[in-house]
Amino acid sequence: MKTPWLSFLILPFLSSLGAEDGLGPKVTKPKKARLPKIKEENNILVLKKSNFDRALKETKYLLVEFYISLSGPSQTLAEEFAKAAGQLKKEAPGIRFGKVDITDQKDLKKEFNIQEFPTVKFFVDGNRKNPIDCKGVREASAFITWVRRRIGPSTVVINSTDQAEAIINSEDLAVIGFFKTSVKIFDVPVENHILLFTPKNSETFHKTYEDYKSAAVEFRGKIMFILVDTNETRNGRVFEYFRITEIDVPAVRILNLTSDAKYKMPADEVTVENLRSFCHSYLGGKAKPHVSSEEIPEDWDKNPVKVLVGKNFNRVTFNKTKNVFVMFYAPWSHDCRKLLPIWDELGKKYEHHENIVIAKIDFTANDIQLVMLDRYPFFRFFPVGSNNQVVVYDGEYTLEAFAEFLEKQSKPKAEATKKPPSGESKEDLTEEETVIKQKEEL
Ligand SMILES: *[C@@H]1O[C@H](CO)[C@@H](O)[C@H](O)[C@H]1NC(C)=O
Ligand SMILES: *[C@@H]1O[C@H](CO)[C@@H](O)[C@H](O)[C@H]1NC(C)=O
Ligand SMILES: *[C@@H]1O[C@H](CO)[C@@H](O)[C@H](O)[C@H]1NC(C)=O
Ligand SMILES: *[C@@H]1O[C@H](CO)[C@@H](O)[C@H](O)[C@H]1NC(C)=O
Numbered sequence: 001m002k003t004p005w006l007s008f009l010i011l012p013f014l015s016s017l018g019a020e021d022g023l024g025p026k027v028t029k030p031k032k033a034r035l036p037k038i039k040e041e042n043n044i045l046v047l048k049k050s051n052f053d054r055a056l057k058e059t060k061y062l063l064v065e066f067y068i069s070l071s072g073p074s075q076t077l078a079e080e081f082a083k084a085a086g087q088l089k090k091e092a093p094g095i096r097f098g099k100v101d102i103t104d105q106k107d108l109k110k111e112f113n114i115q116e117f118p119t120v121k122f123f124v125d126g127n128r129k130n131p132i133d134c135k136g137v138r139e140a141s142a143f144i145t146w147v148r149r150r151i152g153p154s155t156v157v158i159n160s161t162d163q164a165e166a167i168i169n170s171e172d173l174a175v176i177g178f179f180k181t182s183v184k185i186f187d188v189p190v191e192n193h194i195l196l197f198t199p200k201n202s203e204t205f206h207k208t209y210e211d212y213k214s215a216a217v218e219f220r221g222k223i224m225f226i227l228v229d230t231n232e233t234r235n236g237r238v239f240e241y242f243r244i245t246e247i248d249v250p251a252v253r254i255l256n257l258t259s260d261a262k263y264k265m266p267a268d269e270v271t272v273e274n275l276r277s278f279c280h281s282y283l284g285g286k287a288k289p290h291v292s293s294e295e296i297p298e299d300w301d302k303n304p305v306k307v308l309v310g311k312n313f314n315r316v317t318f319n320k321t322k323n324v325f326v327m328f329y330a331p332w333s334h335d336c337r338k339l340l341p342i343w344d345e346l347g348k349k350y351e352h353h354e355n356i357v358i359a360k361i362d363f364t365a366n367d368i369q370l371v372m373l374d375r376y377p378f379f380r381f382f383p384v385g386s387n388n389q390v391v392v393y394d395g396e397y398t399l400e401a402f403a404e405f406l407e408k409q410s411k412p413k414a415e416a417t418k419k420p421p422s423g424e425s426k427e428d429l430t431e432e433e434t435v436i437k438q439k440e441e442l
Pocket of ligand 3: 192256257258259282283284285
């Protein structure tokens with residue numbers, strides 16, 4: 001049997017820090033007709049004139065390689081591309097990779113004005129008209145970093161284009177940013193970002209900024225120095241991501257874009273010396289990632305929905321006897337607040353279930369090393385006895401859909417992951433099953 005409940009046309013829930021609000025109500029609706037999935041090879045969608053439009057519609061972020069099947073450079077790129085596609089597919093189902101063989105897709109070649117092979121273009125929000133060129137990226141890890149930068153919290157919003165340009169012109173500081181009006185991207189292949197959070201209008205700004213610029217010189221090409229003006233309300237989402245409050249500033253953090261780990265500068269004062277030693281200890285692998293957690297509430301397990309925080313998260317979710325279904329929410333998000341009562345109902349429904357636990361976690365107050373790309377709220381299922389296995393929920397946000405998902409996922413393992421009957425190809429598996437399968441193959 002095919003898994004009937006999950007439509008493959010799942011809208012991704014990705015947000016970028018720069019998005020104006022990024023939190024609009026996006027309750028997914030399953031598609032009426034169930035078209036066959038677009039064919040994939042090595043986690044890469046095989047795109048043609050006939051399915052290109054559909055792929056764009058179904059995928060918020062689509063990175064497409066235009067290639068010639070027999071060319072050497074295309075082959076090399078294809079392998080790296082597949083590696084990156086596999087990794088991101090597991091982490092963030094909203095990002096997909098596709099490929100177009102232009103030897104037979106002449107129309108697409110013409111439409112996108114492909115002159116060199118291979119060429120890689122990035123399509124956002126189904127926009128067919130203005131893909132972003134992904135130039136000079138050839139390795140799997142670089143593709144991942146490149147994509148993350150364009151969609152993830154690693155992008156930094158800076159007040160205005162003028163401001164950004166001023167910073168860039170100051171040479172030692174580089175900025176990657178999504179700006180409200182246009183998207184400006186400065187392609188610097190640096191996976192480490194250091195961010196200084198400070199109000200530009202403070203008395204000490206000038207001195208702090210001079211020190212920051214001086215320190216930047218030594219780390220050019222290794223760590224990208226970014227300034228975030230905390231006197232600009234629109235940068236709020238960035239502070240939140242780094243859990244910076246007004247009281248903390250000036251604050252300095254390093255972000256490793258590849259691992260998403262954050263590091264806090266141990267010293268309070270922003271001086272050249274402190275910045276240098278922080279950067280050196282980070283590059284030398286000596287800095288400890290910054291983890292924050294709320295205290296475990298006394299009544300965390302007294303209600304049908306269990307309350308998770310950083311400190312009890314692993315213990316509860318990776319449990320040998322329980323399936324745990326977790327809602328990640330942000331208290332300020334309207335969508336989350338609307339869904340919490342539904343989540344409570346789900347909790348009540350399974351309150352006395354022998355092996356299902358319904359839980360929630362305030363993701364803004366607790367650092368959990370999970371994929372950070374989702375839009376709030378988002379949901380993850382931690383199967384019984386799992387070792388770091390996580391199943392992404394991307395169905396509808398209704399009690400019925402949640403319950404149906406749970407029933408299916410909490411079936412005994414042997415049954416849930418049994419081999420598809422012959423004649424059914426791998427493409428027929430749903431996203432979830434593929435994720436599980438890949439994990440089991442590891
Ligand atoms: C950018 O910030 C400056 C102050 O730092 C402010 O005067 C200006 O209005 C801001 N620009 C925009 C576009 O908001
Ligand atoms: C920015 O600074 C001005 C002047 O000090 C202050 O009135 C305003 O509230 C500040 N805005 C933010 C968002 O901190
Ligand atoms: C950044 O993270 C990646 C992936 O975990 C790791 O390989 C790399 O060493 C990290 N960089 C630094 C400087 O710690
Ligand atoms: C798993 O959950 C049960 C019930 O909540 C709990 O009693 C048990 O201690 C947990 N197991 C571990 C290893 O924490």
